[in-house]
Amino acid sequence: MRLDEAAKTIDEKKVYRVEGFSCANCAGKFENNVKKIPGVHDAKVNFGASKISVYGKPSIEELERAGAFEDLKVAPEKRRQQTIEEVEKGKKDEKVPFHKKHSTLLTSILFLVFGYLSLFVNGEENIVTILLFLASMLIGGLSLFKVGFQNLLRFEFDMRTLMTVAVIGGAIIGEWAEVSVVVILFAISEAMERFSMDRARQSIRSLMDIAPNEALVRRNGKEIMVHVDDIAVGDIMIVKPGQKIAMDGVVVNGYSAVNQAAITGESVPVAKTINNDVFAGTLNEEGLLEVRITKLIEDTTISKIIHLVEEAQGERAPAQAFVDKFAKYYTPIIMVIAALVAVIPPLFFEGSWETWVYQGLAVLVVGCPCALVISTPIAIVSAIGNAAKKGVLVKGGVHLEEMGNLKAIAFDKTGTLTKGVPVVTDYNLLDNQMEEKALLSIITALEYRSQHPLASAIMKKAEGENISYSAVIVEGFSSITGRGIKGTVNGTTYYIGSPKLFKEISVTDFDPDIEEKVRTLQNQGKTAMIIGTEQSVLAVMAVADEVRETSKDVIRKLHQLGIEKTVMLTGDNKGTADAIGGFVEVSDIQAELMPQDKLDYIKQLRSEHGFVAMVGDGVNDAPALAASTVGIAMGGAGTDTAMETADVVLMGDDLRKLPFAVRLSRKALNIIKANIGFAIAIKFIALLLVIPGWLTLWIAILSDMGATLLVALNGLRLMRVKE
Structure with a gap:
């Protein structure tokens, strides 16, 4: 075993919630930064669930320093309560007015508008025009430049590095207006990416919102409201009609119909009575139920679903592994191509430095891998979330x-x-000497004493027809190994078993017709048995797993x-x-x-x-x-x-x-392939515009923004796939 693997087995895995991810690239950078913290042996970011798993014992301060480039906030995971708080926070965020939520972006756009007004009035070279565009750039791109400069100093290359170099270059050659628009469009693109992933994540978090935080519990003869974190196994929970069930448990009193759609995807309510299991998050529709708690809150079925689904989002699909590997080499290659575009035509073909430096900067912008990086995770999160909601x-x-x-x-x-539950499918009386119900009562009394797996089906049939069998006195009951059972009722010995048994006891009226009847039932996939005495065959019965x-x-x-x-x-x-x-x-x-x-x-x-x-x-x-x-x-x-x-x-x-699961998976696979193909194709087409010198910063950023938007919307379509 390698040293790092040995360390991982010693160190307990700790999971932290992360707030503030704007893109998958940033999540990857955060993961790498955490891995560099002394004492951390491994770390893995789950971008879909906004979590990081860490092997080691870093402090919260160290983790937040690792994420300082994007002002990430980190907190230890408290599986249920944390998720509930996030759902509540999400609801509050939705109520924040648009102008307050995006005040920085709107201010940047305002300066851009004033900049263009000054451009038309005062001209492009006017100091007021330049200052207005510069203010728009700095306000809209502050977080971008902050990370970009840090990356440049460390020789780390990602999409923010590309954008920062492009903006600096654009400012040097005096393209103030275009650079300001590029910065704003990049900020809008990032906001859309964040919004798309939040929408996909919300489909998972909303699952936890279905379970109540409190339950009515009977303790010491009193009924009190108790928070779910304080409910113990064995407590009796009282669930009134119309209330949601807060904890997993077993019904000890009452009868009701429970809507389990949130857990199982079943649209029809399920009848619940004594000894039936009920699940947290399901809705009690009709009667009052008393439920004995069988699991702590972190072990309930809904909590496990949330946990497993969030873990599932962190499992990299083959397509995502390809994208991650591709992106690792893609960004440096784009920087080399941009440098060659800027330098080769002026040096060897007498091209204009201003024109080809501009083209090189446009190549940097078009090279941003936003659409490519988000293409797979958004599809996977959307599909897994939709599937979980459907059971x-x-x-x-x-x-x-x-x-x-x-x-x-x-x-x-x-x-x-x-169904896995045997039932009586055929019961044919062959002798009119006995009444059908009287014989069934004797058959059930005999089977009740046997250990045969199919006995429960016969007992169920008798109970369903209100036929009493417990009072029937059976004497001399015995099992005839491999062939059947026998017992004496009211002085008559009855046999239940296979044709072989009745041949052995030489029943007089056992004929080939009865054997053929048994064979026909067996060919239908049923277990057939003959009922009779030493003198005659009375009935043929068949049991099957429906x-x-x-x-x-x-x-x-x-x-x-x-x-x-x-x-x-x-x-x-x-x-x-x-x-x-x-x-x-x-x-x-x-x-x-x-x-x-x-x-x-x-x-x-x-x-x-x-x-x-x-x-x-x-x-x-x-x-x-x-x-x-x-x-x-x-x-x-x-x-x-x-x-x-x-x-x-x-x-x-x-x-x-x-x-439904197969259809959803196929659609997800097709969307992932289409997203990757589209993201790469749009970049390739935009880069081809360099050859005739048609590529501009506008086209570059719009192609990147458009690709990101289309890829995100395409991935979100998986949330709407119906059964």
């Missing part, structure tokens, strides 16, 4: 991009394509989106697998698989298709989920394992979110 948790830009490239998707059967109503439609939509292959993986027998797989219309069915077999099949799929997703419950099939390109877990709400292990989590246990 899809994407844990990083890399997973967002990979999901956009998916060619094949494998599904675990139980609990994914099916297919989700949405599964077939989801598979169809995925094929329409261009997914080449959909596969169902299951440990079930081939008959059951074929029946369910055929119904939902997956491309391929793999049955009777052990966990190792599923892992091997996922590896095979990856070798054939490259980008492969595995959809499961996040607990079982962990090796297969890990081996896939993107592991997608069902039902993450309240399930810590799913939220921690999967790359993408469908919070509401709703498979219909999957086509």
Whole structure:
């Protein structure tokens, strides 16, 4: 292990909130400055969430000195309260009048207007005209020049260095008016970039705003309002109709419908009664609920969603890694090109120094990589924020991009394509000697005593039809290993089991028709059982894990989106697998698989298709989920394992979110590619104008500003993608 890695393992990671980022370039510079602080072994800025993670023990003063070039404010992260305060601050900022919020920029524009009036009245060389333009430049570009000069002294090259050199050069050759306009347009461009990222970030922060800060808690026989930070596990919280639930917990009294849209994306309220889980941030619509608190505020599902989504914004996607690497070499190259443009024509081709120095300065301005640097993060933050609001948790830009490239998707059967809860699907009485309900009562009494996994389905059916079975006296109950069960009721011995069992006890009326009936049910993907006595067969019953109503439609939509292959993986027998797989219309069915077999099949799929997703419950099939390109877990709400292990989590246990997630990812991937391509192309086209000598400072800054604006607006479109 290297020394810096060893130090990182010793030092605890500390996370700080950062206020004041104006651009991704500045975030990168802040990260590098923090890494240079003595005692800091590593640092990573999360531009999307305005946070920095630091390995080491720097003071707040040291961190703020590292960010002094942009007057950054740093504070330790207090996950929930900090975010709530930011939301409140954001609301206050929105109410600040426009003229107060942008007073510096407006003052600069005012001096520019007076400068042009003086230019028309007094002429370009007049001292009043020059002073007015100079005042406009200094007021509008003070923060720009401050950082630019520092960069020049340290030989650090970023877009502010380029702009500072261009402005100094423009002033030297007497282009006061144009330089003033360039400074103002650059300030407007930065303001738009900041506004765009704030809009994207707000979509995440608004999630935390949905949970109340206080809850009504019963303590020592009294009902009191308690701040969520002071609520303990085991407290009883009282939630009245129309109130939002403040904490995660379990209902101990009451019945109500709860709107869980904020957590799971479900549009229809969910019925909640005793022993049901409820989540912070959801809305109690009807009845009074008493809830026993099961998690502290920092461990609630909504807090984890916020934390994981913010962490996801900091994960650099492949496209962003490319942009970061490209930008590192891009700025110095632009400075060299600008110098060559300014020097070569006058030295070797008798060009005018004034003309070509001007062209060189324009190259510096057009070279500002604002649009390129913001092209990827704004798209990723917008997409991840939109997905979180719809109940899809994407844990990083890399997973967002990979999901956009998916060619094949494998599904675990139980609990994914099916509901994972067995139900009685068929109950056919074959002998008229007994009444249907009376026989069901005996069957349920016998199954109640068995340990068979399907017994719960039979008990549920009896309870649903109000058939009593607990009072039925069963004597001599026993399990017949691998074949069924038996027990005596009112002197008659009843058997429940497979055809093999009834052949063994030689039931007289057991004929091929009954075997064929059982075979037909099994071919439909059901578990069939025969009920009878030693003298006759009384009934045939079938139990099955029901297919989700949405599964077939989801598979169809995925094929329409261009997914080449959909596969169902299951440990079930081939008959059951074929029946369910055929119904939902997956491309391929793999049955009777052990966990190792599923892992091997996922590896095979990856070798054939490259980008492969595995959809499961996040607990079982962990090796297969890990081996896939993107592991997608069902039902993450309240399930810590799913939220921690999967790359993408469908919070509401709703498979219909999957086509939306794939579509959003593909759109994000297309927008990222388009943004990068457009940002580079607009620079290239502007640079070509140097050849005929048509490039001006106006065109240069407008091309940069226009590209930044279009890239930002294009990225923000991802916030509007609907299910």
